Amino acid sequence: MLEPRRESAARVHKAGYAKRSTKKKKICRRAKKRAPTILQDLYVLCTEVFKGPGTVPLHHDVKRLCYILDNMKPEDLWLSGEHPFFNPRAEVTGTPGVTYTVIHKCDNFSLFIFFLPATAVIPLHNHPGMTVFSKLLLGRMHVRSYDWVDPPPADELDSPARPRLANRREDMILTAPCNTSVLYPTTGGNIHQFTAITPCAVLDVLGPPYSDKDGRDCSYYKELPYTSFSNGETGLKKEEGGCHAWLEEIMVPENSLMTGVEYFGPQVDKSSR
DSSP: OOOOOOOOGGGGGGGTBOOOOHHHHHHHHHHHHHSOOHHHHHHHHHHHHOOOTTOOOOHHHHHHHHHHHHTOOGGGGTBOTTSGGGOTTOOOOSSOOEEEEEEEEOSSOEEEEEEEOTTOEEEEEOOTTOEEEEEEEESEEEEEEEEESSOOOGGGTTSOOSOEEEEEEEEEEEESSOOOEEEOSSSSOSEEEEEESSOEEEEEEEESOOBTTTTBOOOEEEEEEGGGTOSSTTOOOGGGGGGEEEEEEESOOGGGOEEEOOOOSOOOOTTOO
């Protein structure tokens, strides 16, 4: 991920957090001590499921994580659809930027919330060696995703490669509340793009997180029509070409820059593993 630009705490309300009095915050803290929240359940399960780089969660663990995420609501993270940020009629000026906040990050997994104003885009990008769970909490957005037809050769992993053929996995509109989307290191739409139709909040669980030093840097791509390079050598039938595109790695797009803000939602108890 790109290095965040930290904003003042007052700016975080633009990202849709519900305003809470000091009294309410104290009530929430006492309640957390009496019983685990759904966020705490998610955190604890993540510590069990994600084993570190080079591993993929087992099928039954994926189902367990999806069950928690599918039942998670905006208020579980102190988000409110009544906040002006999520007003679908809010005027959009200029190029809307994406904001994110970090709930938790460690070597094995991370929990992020992304806030996208209407028309904002998280450009087409990959998740090398990662399993990612995405839960749309609020809003409506368009998702397009791809997987490589053939994985890039090892000698091309560390340098930009020629356009490579990819299979389109998803091209759909999601409206909250909806089920969790899951992508894997080589399947499930590992390369995807989000475009907000209305203001959105998306909870992402990434395991393991991006890490430049460990070779999990984020790469960006532009789509080229299947007909741009295909003249029969791919072996695909003509009617199959509509489900494929050529993806060319590009420099970091200007509209990929994100602003990081302080997290003001419920805190996870890291001692209760």
